[in-house]
Amino acid sequence: MAGCEDDNCIFNPVPAAPQGVFSITGDGAVYLYWYGPYEADIVEFIIWRSDEPVHNYREIGRRPAEHNPELDLWQYEYIDETAQNSVTYYYAVSSVDQAGQVSELSAEEVKDTPRPEGQVFLFDAAIESSLSGYHFADSSTVDSSESDVYVDRFNGVFYLNARNDYTDLQDMGYTESFDDIGWAPQDGWSELGWLEIIQGHTYVIWTDDLHFAKMRVETINPNSVTFRWAYQTAPDNPELAPRSDGLEKPVHGPEYLRKDNKSTTLK
Structure with a gap:
């Protein structure tokens, strides 16, 4: 409260915090999004970052308000x-009004x-086996026998x-963009170790080293497929765009891998 003298008072409250704050995971970057408060005198937002969820938030940047x-x-x-x-980071955003008052940090x-x-072209193993597989840890195209x-x-x-029965797959269906899938699922992993490749579909892989x-x-080409890929280098972290509690590897039967089951009736 400022300018109070007898009954002549001007009430200028601290602004509300931004709402709906969320992030999208990038490659060496984090994309933050939020909604501004319904207040006409907001001039900018302060972005804060910490290496823990509650304390030690430090300012890393500002964004002018519209x-x-x-x-x-x-x-x-x-x-x-x-x-x-x-590296795992925690983020928050605060509002700043024309009087320079700063809101509380966002609640989320x-x-x-x-x-x-990155992007990779993988060929049919029968045509070019050395270019048919992908090894995520090395970001490299490899022979099918050395791949994930x-x-x-x-x-x-x-x-x-x-490649082996310790690697799990799941077809997440059609996605409008690469960022539509931000987290690995907790369940629903394929009972078979192969999935039909469909234009625009996103597939999640749970590698044998977790x-x-x-x-x-x-793109699906005559002899190859073009993929866009992302790999979470932090083990047991399902964040692709860390919610690993309760994730357990499925147990597969002897017919999980195609190379171990030659029956053409499976396809």
Whole structure:
């Protein structure tokens, strides 16, 4: 309260905190989004980061507020380009008004762990086995026998295959964008170690060394498939865009891998 003298008072409360704060995981970056409060005198937002959920938040940047006299709902973006892959960060945002008053930190717990991503062309193993597989830890195209997953083709249809029965796959269905899948699922893993490759579908991989990855089909070519991929280098961390409690590896039967089951009736 400022300027109070007898009955002539001006009430200027501290602004409300931003709402709906969330993040999208990037490669060496974290993308933050939030909604500004319904207040006309907000001039900017302060972005805060910590290595723990409650304490030690430090300012890492500011984002000017849009002029908003009609109190419309605005969503804002800030990109933390100083984030390092495999490191978990906690984020919060506060509002600043024209009087320089700063709100409380946003209420949401926003946690993010950046990870590498890229694009890869994988060939049918029967045509070029040395270029049919992908090894996420090395970000390298390898022979199917050395891969986490590899591509082959049966009756003109491409399939994504687990290399061994300790690697799990799940088709997350059609996605509009690569960022639509931000977390690995807790259940629903395929009972078979291969999945049909479909244009626009995103697949989540749980590797035999307990890392998570995702691959989205960009293009299906005559002899190869183009994927966009991301790999979470922090083990047991299902964040692809750390909720690992309760995740247990499925147990597979002897017919899990295609190379161990030659029955053409399976496809």
